[in-house]
Amino acid sequence: DQQVKQNSPSLSVQEGRISILNCDYTNSMFDYFLWYKKYPAEGPTFLISISSIKDKNEDGRFTVFLNKSAKHLSLHIVPSQPGDSAVYFCAASGGGSSNTGKLIFGQGTTLQVKP
Amino acid sequence: NAGVTQTPKFQVLKTGQSMTLQCAQDMNHNSMYWYRQDPGMGLRLIYYSASEGTTDKGEVPNGYNVSRLNKREFSLRLESAAPSQTSVYFCATRGQLNTEAFFGQGTRLTVV
Numbered sequence: 001d002q003q004v005k006q007n008s009p010s011l012s013v014q015e016g017r018i019s020i021l022n023c024d025y026t027n028s029m030f031d032y033f034l035w036y037k038k039y040p041a042e043g044p045t046f047l048i049s050i051s052s053i054k055d056k057n058e059d060g061r062f063t064v065f066l067n068k069s070a071k072h073l074s075l076h077i078v079p080s081q082p083g084d085s086a087v088y089f090c091a092a093s094g095g096g097s098s099n100t101g102k103l104i105f106g107q108g109t110t111l112q113v114k115p
Numbered sequence: 116n117a118g119v120t121q122t123p124k125f126q127v128l129k130t131g132q133s134m135t136l137q138c139a140q141d142m143n144h145n146s147m148y149w150y151r152q153d154p155g156m157g158l159r160l161i162y163y164s165a166s167e168g169t170t171d172k173g174e175v176p177n178g179y180n181v182s183r184l185n186k187r188e189f190s191l192r193l194e195s196a197a198p199s200q201t202s203v204y205f206c207a208t209r210g211q212l213n214t215e216a217f218f219g220q221g222t223r224l225t226v227v
Contacts, residue, residue: 043205043218043219044205045218089157091158091216101209105150105159107157
């Protein structure tokens, strides 16, 4: 039972345009959400996060939006740069007593930014 | 300041062999995690440890055991390796809840 889902395996955008990566979750008890970026042969690195008490968090070119009623979050990258080409994972934590402290990831979306 | 260190970086095992993947952190974090990454499957949680001496199963614990003997180290053991355990394994640590986790560089394991 996949609690965190990224339904788009890949995304290709032109340099300078907006990249929108999507993530859905099923457990309404999740209260903290994160996005990670991963280059080949490296460990994932933290990008941005959002608490369930907020609906938006911005850090430079990266903005995460949370829609709790739809159990959906998205990552916007504006403007996209070739160096942003990587695999992006969303993750969630919380989830009630059975999941406390666990960090559950989605399947990942491979972003390609074309020059 | 190494952060999260995983050893080894690469390993080839024969089916049925055993091995232990090591993870050590110098960040004084309570929580530690083991994940495996497979194509199309993302990062799947194998085991989780909230603190020294405690462990909990994740999404895919079968075929694995873990040990959290102290705050710094969290090891993952494969008692009898199978080809289905061919994967890239990542260790991660996290301080407080609702903060980010930090990952090691990964161990690429091939079981033939």
